[in-house]
Amino acid sequence: MKQNNEFLRKRPAERNRRVLFDLSNLILPVLIVVIGLIISTQTYAKLVGYNPKYTDAPFFVTTRKFLFIDKGYPFYNPGLIFLNIMSKGLTDNLIQSVILQSLFPFLVSAGISIVVFFAVSAIRGYGLNKNDNLYGTSRWGTEKDIKKFGLSEKRGVVLAEFQKADVRAKVNPKNTSIQLSLKKLAPLICIAGNTNVLMIAPTRSGKGVGSVIPTALNFPWSIIFFDPKGELFNITSGFRSKFSVVLKFAPKNPDGNTVCFNPLEEIHLDNRIVSDVDLVIQNLFEEAKGGENANSQFFNENAKDMIKTTILHILTADNPEYADKKNLPGVFEIMSLAAKPDEEEGQEGEEQKKSNPGDKLFGEMFETRHLLQGQEAPWLQTLIEAGAGRMLQMNPKVRSDVFSTVFSKLQLFSDPLIAHATGHSDFKLDDFVTSDAPISLYLVVPFAHVDVIAPVFKLLINFMLRRFSDGETSYGEVKLKNRLLFMLDEFPVLGNFPFLVKTMGILAGYGINFFLICQGLNQLVDIYGQNHPFLDHCKTICIYAPGKIEDAKAFTEAIGKESVTKESISTSGSRYAVALNNLNASSQEVARDLMNPDELMHLPPSEALIMNQGMPAYIAKKVVYYDDPRFKNKAYSVRDEKDWLRFKWYFNPLFTLPIGKNGITIGYPSLKFTIYRTDNKEKKTYRYRDSGNCKKGWIVLFTRRKRSMETGFEPLNTMERLEGELKALPSNKGKLVGREKEESDKNQKQNNMTVNDNEDENFNIVDYLESFADIEEISPFQGEMIDGEPPPTTVPLTPDVFSSEAN
Known part of the structure; x- marks a missing residue:
């Protein structure tokens, strides 16, 4: 038919x-x-x-x-x-x-x-x-179109609500911020299908209030948030903890309140090890804009080769000394030692090679057996020896420059907070595959540190995409027990994702979707080029009033033209006649843009433009979560503090970090550490207060957790039952608005913090000890031994560490 x-x-x-x-x-x-x-x-x-x-x-x-x-x-x-x-x-x-x-x-x-x-x-x-639509057939979408194309689901990604909602916008003249208020409710525009969504929303346009927070409170499956301000975790994690496992990965959190993730623990110790290591290195070496010159390319390629060989060696070496070094901070430490000057200057030939730490490391690779799953792998042994041989044959001056390139990429792992957060794994990527309960993972970082942490987050995301899309799947089959949504706010600040660009279109078949949020198309063009594929991969686009005319032109052109009939009336007659003698009327069909670029830029603050493939564009009203009864009682819920991860705590010096040039000189006000006696009994827990006068001689002991059970989590409450309980709760609009402002001010203050490092000051033990809240006798310490693991490295604190002047 x-x-x-x-x-x-x-x-x-x-x-x-x-x-x-x-x-x-x-x-x-x-x-x-x-x-x-x-x-x-x-x-x-x-x-x-x-x-x-x-x-x-x-x-x-x-x-x-x-x-x-x-x-x-x-x-x-x-x-x-x-x-x-x-x-x-x-x-x-x-x-x-x-x-x-x-x-x-x-x-x-x-x-x-x-x-x-x-x-x-x-x-x-x-x-x-009659209009024959010679020039265009565009029209505005209706509620019927929204329902027809599946954009009115109850659960999923929240974009806006129907046009019939009454949403008011008020501009605060003091700070020009926009305050939205909801007067009349309307059905949600919500997507529950396997659809990627792109949101174009300038800064301070209300995307958090209108879409990001409602989605976090309405999405019943697994979700990974990129939360550059931390406010999303504070507002939504409480409610999500009642039906999902909430994980907060905050590597720069000064109090150490973060789950940890070691990318090297996700590397397959089989014939896939090389490709997994290459993925780690690709995220560390992001290509510069405009490409690289020949000199930079030479050193970058050799640095990649050096890091790759070293990681393969550390992960597979039959050497118990590397048991606690199988992480990127450990790789950085080993390579830092290898880059030190010769132990004795003036030696030549074989004696110089024996005393050179770099030659020792690469020479060790020839002498050490390398095992995969307990079995020797000749092909891997050959690969590592070939890489080590290239390093040994390299000119010492060139190798020194290559080491400098390596440290420029691994320097972030010298930060004790990042080293702690990446030293081990508190969760496994297989949890997202096998868990019966949804998982909510928040990637939290102060905006000022995004550039530093971006490689770590990219490693995590790329490993997830690679792991979840590994293998085959048939039509209609979802590999994950719970669908997974990547909601990446301020997506462009994470940098280039080549693997995501290539696979985004097919990941929906594995139950993985994306909600990408950026301030303008120019951000995507700047990173991925003019022919970026995100408009192709994202079936649904939500647009707030754009700030650039180029974006407005692109979207209004996509909306299309309509054909309208223009009537023309002409009159004639004597100038001095009582009435005109003749009147002629004619009509003509002409083209007209359904929306002009300036009209889109002047879109009211309470409205959003929804574009969906195959559907006419629809002008919707924004959601106001703190006025909306569907969301306001969910926000700022009390978080369920349960040991979902099933870890046990123990103390282990994964690495030693002296306070000083490579240690804690940055002043983390609430950093805690514990000192142990030689009999493994806890002596005292101290809170580090001020590091300005602390230089050398102290060893920081970090805490870690060890997984004690299999992957996966038991099913929790359902969102439907929770919503039924929340409907009867009283409104807390005033608290929501006030807490939202408080969180915003807090994050703004945190982003404006500056870091001072007084490296040139002399170390004074008296001033140093006074920087702690409580001090007792300091004695040598060592970490608790864990069954199945080699004993940790112990670092005694002896009196000769401190200078006589300080004493």
């Missing part, structure tokens, strides 16, 4: 159609009058009893029955009847008694013919002026 497509332009109206209207305007009224005349004639003949004196002879007599007309029924000539009446005159008593009754059908038909004449004339005029 042929289906009509309203958005395909039709051909112009043909001339035959116009001729048909002209003929109909003449023929139909005449035909109606003739029929009425015949009926009046037959009525007259019947009333006079078919008397030949009054009717003359019949014009036609039926020879057989036809429809309701019997055989032998006579038809009379209206003209002869008229002449007969005129010859006898109207004075005849019989004629006088039947004439009015006989004329009634004729008079009715005459009236009908007049009505038909004007009706056909109007229709003909409309047909001549």
Whole structure:
């Protein structure tokens, strides 16, 4: 069956159609009058009893029955009847008694013919002026379109609400911020299908209030947030903890309140190890804008080779000394030691090679067995030895420059907070595959540190994408037990994602979708080029009033044109006449943009433009979560503090970090550490207060957690049951607005913090000890031993660490 497509332009109206209207305007009224005349004639003949004196002879007599007309029924000539009446005159008593009754059908038909004449004339005029959509067929979407295309689901990604909602916007004149308020509720525009969503929303446009926070409170499956301000975690993690496992990965959190993730623990120790290590290195070496010059490319390629060889060596070496170094901070530490100057200067030949730490490291790679899953792998041994050989043959000056390039990429892991957060893994990526309960992972970092942490987050995201899309899947089969949404606010600040660009279109088949948020298209163009694929991969686009004319032009052009009829009226006559003598009216079909770029830029703060593939553009109203009964009682819920991860705590010096040039000189006010005696009993927990006068000689002991059970989490509460409990709660709009402002001010203050490092000051042990809240006798310490793991490295604190002047 042929289906009509309203958005395909039709051909112009043909001339035959116009001729048909002209003929109909003449023929139909005449035909109606003739029929009425015949009926009046037959009525007259019947009333006079078919008397030949009054009717003359019949014009036609039926020879057989036809429809309701019997055989032998006579038809009379209206003209002869008229002449007969005129010859006898109207004075005849019989004629006088039947004439009015006989004329009634004729008079009715005459009236009908007049009505038909004007009706056909109007229709003909409309047909001549009808819009044939020669220049475009665009129109605005309706609620029917929203429902037809599946954008009105109850659960999923929240974009906006129907146009009939009453949302008011008020501008604060003091700080020009926009305060939204909801007066009338409307159904949500919500996507629950396997669809990628792109949101274009300038800063301070209300995307958090209108879409990000509502989505976090409405999405019932697994979700990964990029939360550059931390406010999303504070607002939504409480509610999500009631039906999902909440994880907060905040590497720069000064109090150490973060789950930890070691990318090297996710590397497959089989024939996939090389490709996994390459993925780690790709995220560390992001290509610079405009490409690299030959010199930079040379050192970058050699640095990649050096890091790759070292990681492969550390992960697979049959050497217990590397047991606690299988992480990026450990790689940085080992390579830092290898880059030190020769132990004894002035030596030459083999003696110099033996004393050179770099030669020792790369020479060790030839002497050490490398195992995969407990078995020797000759191909891996050959690969590592080849890489080590290239490093040994390198000119010492060149190798020194290569080491400098390596440290420029690994320097972030010298930060003790990042080193702690990446030293081990508190969760496994397989948890997202096997867990019965949804998982909510928040990637939190102060905006000022985004550039530093971006490689770590990219490693995590890329490993997830690679792991979740590994293997085969069939149509309709979802690999993950719970669908996974990547909601990446301020997505462009994370940098380039080559793997995401290539696979984003097919990841939906594995149950993975994306909600990407950026301030403008220029951010994507700047990183991915003019031909970036995100508009192709994202079926649904939500647009707030853009700030750049280029973005407005791109979207209004995509909305399309409509064809409208423009009427022109011209008048003529004498200038001094009482009235104009002539008036001419004409119409013409012209093209018109459904929305101009300036109109889109002037879109009210309470509205959003929704574009979906195959659907007309729809202007919607923004959601106001703190006024909306569907969300306001969920925000700022108390978080369930449960040990979902099933870890046990223990203390282990994963690495030693002296306070000083490579240690904690940055002043983290609430950093805690614990000192142990030689008998493994806890001596005292100290809170580090001020590092400005602390330089050398102290060893920081970090805490870590060890997984004690299998992957996966048990199912928790359902969102439907939780919503039923929350409906009865009182409104807390005032608290929500106030807490939202408080969180915003807090994050702004945190982003403006500056870091001071007074490296040139002399170390003073008295001042140093006074920087702690509580101090007892300091004795050597060591970490607790864990079954199945080699003993940790112990670093005794002996009196000779401190100078005599300080004592």
